[in-house]
Amino acid sequence: MNNAPLYVVGLGPGDARCLTPQARAALDRAQCIAGYQLYLDLTPPELLRGKTVISTGMRHEEERCAAAVDAALAGRPTALVCSGDPGVYALAGLALETLEARDLLDRVPLNVVPGVPAVCAAAALLGAPLTHDFACISLSDLLTPWETIQRRLSAALEADFVCVIYNPRSKGRPYQLGQALAEARRFRRPGCPVGLVRKAFRPGQEVSVHALADFDESRVDMLSLLIIGNSESRALGPYLLTPRGYANKKRS
Incomplete structure (x- = not known):
């Protein structure tokens, strides 16, 4: 029996309209689909x-x-589904590690199918927060020591990157976001805008922009x-803008 392909498929933020044609085609070809139940719930039922x-x-x-x-x-073409993009805090890496550990890299064809990452979905809803350099940092310490996360966050803030915070706050670790925001206040002005997106492109979506000084962390959860x-970032009503620098170019 010939080994079938393994697709690692990014579902995007959850709205079927954000599912790419390439991802839909991979799911259509698959005979077996594996995933966390929440992600299976985001998969179009017909697939x-x-x-x-x-x-x-x-x-x-x-x-x-x-x-x-x-x-x-x-021998069954199989899709392993993830939210967002499979290579961004998702299962593309673990799929490769699994194939490597079982000496199957030459036997099971692996296809990583990109999806719309959560960071891009959130940025689109906020306007233009990522039009200059940015860093993505997950606050989850299940697989990464908290001290390492703190060091990376401090370095990114000090270097003036826009900072995208994944997995910001859960019931099991409610204190970490407060520590991260305290660190941000060391390097950012009180009025620095903070964009909060919850359930991007899903029912119950919430999008808002706040000043760092008075941001209420209790609004935040794992969604x-x-x-x-x-x-340089600034709030423009409901939007968050990080200028690329065109205005400075015109003045010079």
């Missing part, structure tokens, strides 16, 4: 119909990847993404 569906809970990523690889080895501006 799941009549297929084997492998569902696992949160923090069972290794089990999920192993099951998807096994399905491909059994949220935070964008902290740099020294």
Whole structure:
């Protein structure tokens, strides 16, 4: 039996209209689809119909990847689905590691199918917060020591990057966002704009812009993404703008 391909598919932010044609085609070709239940719920139902569906809970990523690889080895084209883009805090890396550990890199064809990352979805809703250099940092310390996360965040803030905060606050670690915002206040003016996007392109979507000095962290959960501006960023009503520098070019 020939080994079938393994697709690692980015679903984008969750709205079917944000699913790329390439991702839809991969899901259509797949006979087996594996994913965290929340991500399966974001998959258009017609693309799941009549297929084997492998569902696992949160923090069972290794089990999920192993099951998807096994399905491909059994000759069934398989899609491992992720929200956003599979290469951004998602399962493209673990899929490769799984194939490497099992000596299957030459036996199972791997196709990473890009999706609209959460950061791009949030940026679009906020206007133009990322038109200059930015850094993405996850506050989740499940796989990365908190001291490492703090060091990276401090370096990015000091270097005046716009800072995109993934996984900002959960019930199990409610204190970390407060520490991150305190660090931001060391390097940013009180009025520095902070964009908050929750459930981007999903029912219940929330988009708002706040001043760093009085930002209420209790508004934030794991369905949220935070964008902290740099020294040039400014709020324009409901929008957050980080200028690229065209105005300065005209003056020079």
